[in-house]
Amino acid sequence: MFRALFRTEIRGLENLPPPGTRMLIAPNHVSLIDGPLLHAVLPIDASFAVDTGIAKAWWAKPFLRVVKHYTMDPTKPLAARDLIKLVAAGEPVVIFPEGRITVSGSLMKVYDGTAMIADKADAVVVPVRIEGAQRSYLSYLNSSQIKRSWFPRVTVTILPPVKLPVDQALKGKARRNAAGAALQDVMIDALVKNAMLDHTLFEALGHAYRDRDTGKVIIEDALGTKLTYRKLILGAQVLSRKLEDGTAIGENVGVLLPNSAGVAVVFMALQNSGRVPAMLNFSAGPVNVLAAMKAAQVKTVLTSKAFIEKGKLDKLMTAISAEARVVYLEDVRASIGIGDKVKGLLAGTTPRVPRQANDPAVVLFTSGSEGTPKGVVLSHRNILANAAQALARVDANANDKVFNVLPVFHSFGLTGGMMMPMLAGIPIYMYPSPLHYRIVPELIYQTGATILFGTDTFLTGYARSAHAYDFRTLRLVIAGAEAVKDRTRQVFMERYGIRILEGYGVTETAPVLAMNTPMANRPGTVGRLSPLMESRLDPVPGIEEGGRLSVRGPNVMLGYLRAENPGVLEVLPDGWHDTGDIVSIDPAGFITIKGRAKRFAKIAGEMVSLSAVEAIAASLWPQAGSVAVSIPDQRKGERIVLLTTEKNAERSAMQAQAKAIGASELTVPATIMVVDKVPLLGTGKTDYVTATTMAREQASPPERVVA
Structure with missing residues (x-):
């Protein structure tokens, strides 16, 4: 029926692990037909984990009568114990990690309960992408969000299984959160892998x-x-x-x-x-x-x-x-x-x-x-x-x-x-x-x-x-x-x-x-x-x-x-x-980001981030524009010059601020130049070439100068 009505195409069947493998099948959720669709196209007899709220819906009951299913409440972690045992015993289980049908067309929040089941059962996650069904009238998207069709072409792609990378040293809530974040990444990666990248x-x-x-x-x-x-x-x-x-x-x-x-x-x-x-x-x-x-x-x-x-x-x-x-x-x-x-x-x-x-x-x-x-x-x-x-x-x-x-x-x-x-x-x-x-x-x-x-x-x-x-x-x-x-x-x-x-x-x-x-x-x-x-x-x-x-x-x-x-x-x-x-x-x-490799000054053998110098200036004078550059110095190799639009900028203020936040004395610029404006490129980025040229032209002994 699905092949006839939705011209359904199944890709990646070779990625399904062999029978007996501990696996949790994790599809995205875009429409009301997702469950029946997967039941029809998967070549294995998998059980479905169904949200308790959805299980009570009238439209879900006909489907649930013909498939093996287990109800679970995402807000009650203890309800997942039976599913953990089931997966650990080698029974393939389908869980929609989002727990709901998307209302935006994008991936929704992924519940970490699904990840916890895979982690505790020591199972692989098999990501599945359903594409096209979101355009049907059985999705939750409206006509202002997407071009709808009664019977859009639907593609089901099974991606290679993934073992959630969870640090074995983590325990309790920290481990659950880490597993949830890892599963979110798996679902996001599946989305990008399945995107149409082989086109112009x-x-x-x-x-x-x-x-x-x-x-x-x-x-x-x-x-x-x-x-x-x-x-x-x-x-x-x-x-x-x-x-x-x-x-x-x-x-x-x-x-x-x-x-x-x-x-x-x-x-x-x-x-x-x-x-x-x-x-x-x-x-x-x-x-x-x-x-x-x-x-x-x-x-x-x-x-x-x-x-x-x-x-x-x-x-x-x-x-x-x-x-x-x-x-x-x-x-x-x-x-x-x-x-x-x-x-x-x-x-x-x-x-x-x-x-x-x-x-x-x-x-x-x-x-x-x-x-x-x-x-x-x-x-x-x-x-x-x-x-x-x-x-x-x-x-x-x-x-x-x-x-x-x-x-x-x-x-x-x-x-x-x-x-x-x-x-x-x-x-x-x-x-x-x-x-x-x-x-x-x-x-x-x-x-x-x-x-x-x-x-x-x-x-x-x-x-x-x-x-x-x-x-x-x-x-x-x-x-x-x-x-x-x-x-x-x-x-x-x-x-x-x-x-x-x-x-x-x-x-x-x-x-x-x-x-x-x-x-x-x-x-x-x-x-x-x-x-x-x-x-x-x-x-x-x-x-x-x-x-x-x-x-x-x-x-x-x-x-x-x-x-x-x-x-x-x-x-x-x-x-x-x-x-x-x-x-x-x-x-x-x-x-x-600590800074550009080119935006570090080497002063007396020490590497000093020019971005850190700018951060100190920004904390002192938040309304001003400031840029730090380095120019050659015969004694120390390089020295730092700060260009700023702050009219009352003083080196002593930079020294006090650096000391207050525990920064090195080397982050205090040798020279402060007060300028009308910091040079910018058309993209909004700082024009460091012009700034360095200005600093070189105004080069003087360490102090404050006005350009």
Whole structure:
């Protein structure tokens, strides 16, 4: 019946352990048909653990009459004793660890009682993913959350069995909690493993249109442009034919555009035609932009006359025009006729140029905060994996709205702010500048946005300008790119009742490497590693706790492009990326960043974290911007210079604060420079190159100077 009505496909039957194995089968729970479906497709006679509340429901009773089942109450651990004995005796048991059908489309809370059963019975957990049934009218999702169907195609995937990694030394409640956290990770990993990673971005957009299009506007911008999935795909089909002229399949094509609905169409049009968007940072200045173009061998740049005029980028365009062909989208639009639109409509969601998941999908560029920008080549799989990793940890659906103020030349703005919500059916509002501190809060209020991505610098600016009611609809504020100050957290919580979730990303990991989540949040850390990622800490001389972090996983880039060797992909050794960050990882997996390897000063043989110096300054002067850099010193090797906007900053205050918190005397800067503003890049990150140059130019004996 299920094969006929739902065209059910079963994958991974070979992963089921042999009969007699102690096993607990753990599926996700998306609809009322999940239990009968598993009973029908599993080739073994398994018992079902059923919540006492569900067992009393009229619709469950017909199913329970024909299957072996045991009722259990998630709030009463003693009720699990019989199930532990059953599993320990080699009887396969099916338990839905969430204990309820999802109401968000994402993984719900996993009850640790299920994990306790597996742990005490010394059993393996067999993760099972049910996909498609959430679109049926027997799910708890409504038509505003997902595109519904009476008989959607359903896939049941059985993944390899896993033994919960629980420290044998743990006892009692601590062991139960650890087992529960381990099972939550198993379920999250299963979600990401089962995600559609073997597709291209344009194919993934087609799947999102098929499964998630509720008729809502998926992208809108400050110009009033509104695009549904249908309009976005049609626009990409029409534009792709026009952009093919003068470019070749696989060629890197420069994109110089602000956050708008238009940049989404251009990006997907290039994906459709097999070209690779190279996202140019228009705030980086001519020298860095030309270096980026040289690294990626960009010969064609797509931009807009209106944007160049409003952004006053004439000087930049003069430099670009000398090195590449410039295509203005206004001219392309004028050449589109009715015939082009008809062809685009007939093309549907079929890509014009077939590509593979491991082919390059985009070239982003490192910020240049510590030197010349490098090209970071991300594949389709990299971006799809990172979107799946983030969605597995963050509860978001089509009832949300992402306010994307981070530029799409920034990996956080591209993946987190545009691609992830676009592929998950979450509406997006694109705004061109994160620096409009008064306008952004008002637009968040007007649009009813629920999710905001930002940096500490930008969030602080919004908090200063926003009305207490402007953020009433926000439920998720996720910060990255720089450390979140305690003062910023405090303001958002006290004034707006919002908890900031801090994450950690680098362009090379597409970008989310770790993040705190509503279910696993530890302030002061950047959260736990993204699903399916591996980490390695290499020792650093002078650093006693932690080490230099390297990572590997499905979201780690294909490699670098450098201006010194244009167009040649520099692949990673064995897939490991050296982040250059010094971190520590606690037993629960939470990562604390101690600083960049390059952001440690070696003073008289001792390693001193410049981030620690900045933290002391922030605790003293929370309203000021401060950045610490190191410059050569003939006597001690290096010395620290603090640039700060605090007009009354004194070295003696830093000394007193360091002493009060038990910090080393070496964390007190040799020189304090009072500046009008701390140099920032367009992404909101500190511009350390400029800051170091300023410090060198003003170099003087240890004391306080005014720049």
